[in-house]
Each structure stands twice: as C-alpha cells, then as structure tokens.
Amino acid sequence: MCGITGCFNYDPLRPVDRDVLTAMTDAVSHRGPDASGYYVAPGVGLGHRRLSIIDLATGDQPLANEDGSVWTVFNGEIYNFADVRAELIAFGHRFRTSSDTEIIVHGYEQWGERCVERFRGMFALAIYDAKARRLVLARDRLGVKPLYFVELPGRGLVFGSELKSLLEDPGVPREWDAEAIDAYLTLLYIPAPTTIYRGIQKLPPAHVLVAEKGRVRTFRYWDLAFTGDGSPQREAEYLDQLDTLLRESVALRQISDVPLGAFLSGGIDSTAVVAYMVETSPQPPVTIAVGFDHAAYDELAHARTVAEHLGCAFHPRTVTPDIVSLLPRLAWHFDEPFADSSAVPTYYVSKAARELVTVALSGDGGDELWAGYARHRVERWEQRARTSLGPARAAAGWIGRALPLSVKGARALRHLSYRPEHAYALKHAYGMFEPDAKRRLYSGDFAEAVAATDPFASFRDAYRRCGSADPLDRALYVDVHTYMVDDILTKVDRMSMAVSLEAREPLLDHRLLEFAASVPSSLKLKDGRTKYLLRKALERKVPRAILERGKRGFEAPIGEWLRGALAPMTDALLRDGRLRDRGIFNDDEVARMWTEHRDGRADHRHRIWQLLMLELWFRRFIDAAPRSSSADVRYAEAI
Numbered sequence: 001m002c003g004i005t006g007c008f009n010y011d012p013l014r015p016v017d018r019d020v021l022t023a024m025t026d027a028v029s030h031r032g033p034d035a036s037g038y039y040v041a042p043g044v045g046l047g048h049r050r051l052s053i054i055d056l057a058t059g060d061q062p063l064a065n066e067d068g069s070v071w072t073v074f075n076g077e078i079y080n081f082a083d084v085r086a087e088l089i090a091f092g093h094r095f096r097t098s099s100d101t102e103i104i105v106h107g108y109e110q111w112g113e114r115c116v117e118r119f120r121g122m123f124a125l126a127i128y129d130a131k132a133r134r135l136v137l138a139r140d141r142l143g144v145k146p147l148y149f150v151e152l153p154g155r156g157l158v159f160g161s162e163l164k165s166l167l168e169d170p171g172v173p174r175e176w177d178a179e180a181i182d183a184y185l186t187l188l189y190i191p192a193p194t195t196i197y198r199g200i201q202k203l204p205p206a207h208v209l210v211a212e213k214g215r216v217r218t219f220r221y222w223d224l225a226f227t228g229d230g231s232p233q234r235e236a237e238y239l240d241q242l243d244t245l246l247r248e249s250v251a252l253r254q255i256s257d258v259p260l261g262a263f264l265s266g267g268i269d270s271t272a273v274v275a276y277m278v279e280t281s282p283q284p285p286v287t288i289a290v291g292f293d294h295a296a297y298d299e300l301a302h303a304r305t306v307a308e309h310l311g312c313a314f315h316p317r318t319v320t321p322d323i324v325s326l327l328p329r330l331a332w333h334f335d336e337p338f339a340d341s342s343a344v345p346t347y348y349v350s351k352a353a354r355e356l357v358t359v360a361l362s363g364d365g366g367d368e369l370w371a372g373y374a375r376h377r378v379e380r381w382e383q384r385a386r387t388s389l390g391p392a393r394a395a396a397g398w399i400g401r402a403l404p405l406s407v408k409g410a411r412a413l414r415h416l417s418y419r420p421e422h423a424y425a426l427k428h429a430y431g432m433f434e435p436d437a438k439r440r441l442y443s444g445d446f447a448e449a450v451a452a453t454d455p456f457a458s459f460r461d462a463y464r465r466c467g468s469a470d471p472l473d474r475a476l477y478v479d480v481h482t483y484m485v486d487d488i489l490t491k492v493d494r495m496s497m498a499v500s501l502e503a504r505e506p507l508l509d510h511r512l513l514e515f516a517a518s519v520p521s522s523l524k525l526k527d528g529r530t531k532y533l534l535r536k537a538l539e540r541k542v543p544r545a546i547l548e549r550g551k552r553g554f555e556a557p558i559g560e561w562l563r564g565a566l567a568p569m570t571d572a573l574l575r576d577g578r579l580r581d582r583g584i585f586n587d588d589e590v591a592r593m594w595t596e597h598r599d600g601r602a603d604h605r606h607r608i609w610q611l612l613m614l615e616l617w618f619r620r621f622i623d624a625a626p627r628s629s630s631a632d633v634r635y636a637e638a639i
Contacts, residue, residue, distance in 0.1 A: 143205030266302030269363030
C-alpha cells in the first residue's frame with residue numbers, strides 16, 4: 001500500500017515548490033515507510049511513499065512509460081494485472097518491471113481515461129500526460145482507497161491520499177465547514193464528496209477526474225445494477241456461483257511478495273474469508289484476533305473456535321488500551337472528525353497483525369450487500385406495513401410522534417408516515433444527535449447557519465437512483481454508496497495504514513458485488529435470517545452452530561472508558577472553555593450530557609465520543625499553526 005500526492009498548475013510557468021511536495025509526501029509516510037519518490041516537471045509534481053508488496057526490486061514510483069511522456073503514482077493493488085499486462089503486450093507494449101503499477105501507464109496509452117474499467121482491484125491513482133498536459137485522477141469502484149483534491153482558483157489542482165498532505169500546501173484553505181460538522185454530528189462521519197474543509201473534496205468511488213486547459217471534469221465509470229428480477233427458485237445455482245466467485249476473489253487477494261494473513265473475529269464475514277483462504281492457500285493461513293480485557297467485548301473464544309475448525313495458525317491478543325494517548329493519534333490519522341468507536345479495536349487488530357504480516361485480508365462488505373444489519377429487517381417490515389396500512393399510515397406516524405423515542409417501536413411508527421427514502425436515511429442516525437438533540441445542543445448562531453443543511457441528501461439520492469423497485473435492494477444500494485464508503489472503509493484504511501499494514505477486502509470484489517446485486521433479496525433476508533445465501537455457502541465449510549450466534553459489531557467499551565481512564569481528558573476538553581468559544585454548542589447542554597454520563601445517570605457515550613473526537617480534531621488541525629512556504633513568492637518573481 002502507498003501514499004500519493006501531487007500538484008498540477010494550470011500555468012506551466014508556475015513552478016511546483018519541491019519543498020512543499022516533499023512535505024506533502026512526508027505527511028503520509030506511514031502509508032509507505034519503505035521508499036519515497038518524486039517527479040517534478042514544469043507546473044507539475046508527483047510524490048509517492050511506498051509500502052512494498054509486489055515486485056519488491058523494481059516497483060518504485062513515480063513510474064513512466066518508455067519515452068517519459070506518461071507518469072503515474074498509485075495507491076492500491078490491481079489483482080488482474082497479469083491478464084491486463086498480457087493483453088497490452090499483445091498490442092505491442094513493452095514492460096520493464098513486474099509490478100502492477102506499470103499496466104497503468106500502458107493502459108492509459110492504449111485506452112485513455114477509461115483504462116480503469118479494465119482494472120480489478122482497489123486503487124487511487126494519478127496519471128500525468130505530458131504531451132497533452134493533462135492530469136487524470138481515479139478511484140476504485142467501491143472507494144476502498146481514498147483520494148482528496150482541491151482546485152485552487154487561478155492556480156490548479158492539489159491532491160493526496162489523505163487530507164493532511166494537502167494541508168502542507170500553504171495555498172490550501174483550512175476553513176472548516178459548518179454543514180460538514182452538522183453532518184458529522186448526525187452520522188459519526190462526513191459524507192462524500194464533502195470534507196471538513198470548504199473547497200476540499202473527496203473524489204467519489206468509481207469516478208475519474210480530468211484536469212486540463214484550466215478546467216476540471218469528472219465522470220462515473222461504474223455502478224451497481226440492482227434489477228430486482230432474480231428468481232428465488234435458482235437458489236442452488238446462486239450458491240454455486242457464490243462459491244466460485246468467493247474462491248476466486250480470495251485467491252486473487254493472496255497475490256503478494258510479502259507475508260500475508262487475515263483478521264478473524266469469528267463472525268460470518270471474516271469466517272468466510274478465512275475458510276476460502278484455507279482452500280486456496282498452499283499452507284494454513286495466519287489469522288489474528290483481538291479482544292479487550294472486558295468480558296462483554298471479548299470475542300476471542302469465538303475466533304479460536306473458527307480457527308481450530310479450519311486448521312489455521314491463530315494469534316489471539318488481549319489488549320488493555322492506552323486510550324488516553326491513542327485518541328489524539330486517531331484524530332491525526334483520520335484528518336477530519338470521525339466518531340465510529342470501532343476504530344479503536346480496528347487499530348489494535350491492525351497493530352497486532354503488522355507484527356506478523358504486511359498484508360491482511362478482512363471481512364468488510366458482507367453486511368452491506370448481503371443484508372446483515374438489523375435495519376434491513378426493519379426496512380422490510382416498514383415497507384410491508386406501509387402497503388397494508390394504506391392511508392392509515394398517517395395515523396400511525398402521528399402516534400409514533402406522540403410517543404417518546406425511548407418507547408420501543410416509536411421510531412418505526414413515525415417512519416410509516418415518511419417517504420421510504422427518508423425513513424431509511426434516518427436509520428443511519430440512531431443514537432447520535434437526532435433533530436431534537438441537535439436543537440438542544442447547538443448555539444443560536446450555529447443553528448441558524450445550518451438551518452438549511454440536509455445531511456441525508458446523499459442517502460435519499462442513492463435510494464432514488466437504484467434501478468430496483470425492491471425496497472431491500474434500494475436499502476443495500478444506499479449502504480454501499482454511503483455508510484460503507486464513508487465509515488467502514490475509511491476506518492479500515494486509516495487504522496491499517498496507521499501501522500503500515502495493507503488491508504484487502506475480498507467481499508468487495510466488484511464482480512462478486514455485481515453478482516450479489518443480481519441475487520433476489522428473498523435469498524439475502526429469508527424468514528428473518530440475515531445474509532441467508534452467504535450463510536448457506538458457509539454451511540458447506542463450518543458447523544452451522546458457528547454461523548448462528550448473534551451478530552456482534554466490532555465494539556469497544558467506550559462508556560466505561562469515558563467514566564474511567566478518559567474522564568479527566570474528556571472533562572478538560574469539554575469544560576476548559578475552548579469548545580464553548582468556538583460558538584457551535586450550548587455549553588450548558590454539553591455540561592448536562594457529560595455530567596449525566598459521568599455520574600452514571602444516563603448513557604450518552606456515543607454523543608460524548610462525538611464531541612470528544614471533534615474537539616481533538618479542532619485542537620490538532622485548526623488551533624495548530626499551518627505551514628508556510630515561499631512557493632507563491634517565487635512564482636511572482638518568475639512572472
């Protein structure tokens with residue numbers, strides 16, 4: 001895995017500051033500790049930090065074609081590179097390395113901007129075409145690898161794998177965005193394409209950006225097609241196809257020139273990955289699991305059961321987190337407010353894995369395409385209730401709004417009177433700052449500033465965009481395009497890269513996902529049983545008892561930490577006046593929530609965690625002084 005950075009000035013006479021480019025690249029050195037490389041030419045600079053995985057001897061970047069007219073920097077892996085390489089050789093292209101990176105420059109020569117359609121893998125890449133003076137940025141279909149960019153008026157484009165690399169350029173603004181903070185407090189994260197900074201954007205998954213002649217254009221090159229027309233009678237056929245695709249996807253992701261293993265929680269998704277590793281690997285896979293010294297959050301026994309059944313090399317680790325020193329580091333790695341507390345166990349399992357391997361396969365993606373969340377069951381129930389109630393839905397909604405949210409079923413009743421796309425979007429905000437809670441939390445000025453914001457717009461847009469009329473298909477399509485990218489994959493990328501570990505997600509192979517989209521929803525959620533077809537495939541490999549234990553998220557005891565080890569730091573961050581002086585929150589409401597949680601009178605753990613991570617971000621990235629550079633002075637002198 002790697003980190004990439006770059007600057008592209010529209011005016012070739014405006015030089016790229018080599019010192020700034022170096023600082024940008026050094027800022028993501030944790031993504032690639034093995035080597036660094038640069039390409040600088042009139043008006044353009046590319047930077048790269050390398051974590052060596054494939055072709056250890058000749059795979060350094062930036063990498064060019066034979067005459068140096070096309071250059072690339074690349075973060076990720078292209079698993080079908082051998083097939084694409086053979087195809088390009090047949091067209092007459094000559095290769096000088098054995099790396100997957102080289103197919104990018106020759107693929108661009110052969111197929112232009114749409115060369116990424118040929119690539120099967122996870123990637124964020126930049127291609128510079130010197131003859132056309134064109135910069136091309138692209139991100140993989142699912143958004144496994146991140147890519148940020150900002151267009152600076154009158155100057156050009158700055159991009160990088162992480163926000164912190166862009167901030168090393170003094171021309172990049174650091175103005176925080178009120179609407180992004182409102183979205184964060186609603187969702188735990190900031191949804192793409194926005195970021196916490198005004199002007200800086202995330203390149204969406206499955207998109208290509210082209211910058212040339214002073215202009216930027218983007219286009220989508222791939223999407224999932226849910227049609228809702230699959231037949232449940234084809235269950236045996238679907239099972240065989242799923243088995244074939246899982247085996248192929250897992251085998252492809254074991255291509256490596258360095259030690260490789262897998263995360264193993266004992267849940268269905270990681271069990272599936274490891275089970276197919278056993279079948280496709282010449283030796284027992286190395287598996288890693290972590291648990292906390294807190295019985296309610298320790299799943300090592302389940303992971304051990306799976307590992308022993310499959311005959312894996314099992315490496316368990318019980319951790320006692322130094323949570324006080326860890327949280328500021330997490331705020332630095334995420335670059336913008338991010339409050340999914342499962343980042344903590346993800347960091348520790350990545351850290352434990354890095355002591356043994358350089359690449360780890362994970363089970364991420366199983367819930368989003370195979371209907372693994374409780375909200376998927378609720379969505380199906382609500383849609384059936386809407387149909388059966390007809391006009392009486394309005395009365396059900398009135399009853400739901402009259403009941404406090406603490407009453408079980410109150411939300412579901414409220415949702416019956418909403419449009420389906422809005423009701424499903426709201427399911428992603430349970431337990432965070434919902435509308436009533438935000439009204440109490442926000443200061444008058446901040447509430448006015450975000451009064452017209454809509455943190456659920458992207459959710460509703462995705463729901464409507466899905467081609468299937470099946471409500472569960474629409475829900476899964478929403479999850480893939482929102483929560484999975486901006487929460488799950490962001491978390492895994494940052495926490496694995498924090499320790500220079502490459503994480504690979506076999507369940508997110510795009511061909512496997514295209515197949516999943518064709519499977520009828522009745523074979524994903526059947527008789528209340530989530531991930532039905534995936535479970536059936538695994539029943540051929542592990543005892544059913546392993547697959548039937550209740551679903552557990554990758555959780556951490558944050559409530560206890562906030563009342564224990566984190567209490568002094570939380571009290572200082574929330575009560576020393578700096579949070580109040582930012583003008584965002586009602587200080588009395590913050591004090592009430594914190595006091596009630598600290599004293600055990602209420603459970604505000606997720607909301608306090610959100611405020612804590614937000615304030616840590618402010619102190620690291622806003623209160624700290626930005627770097628400065630002489631680049632603009634030198635440009636003015638050149639003119």
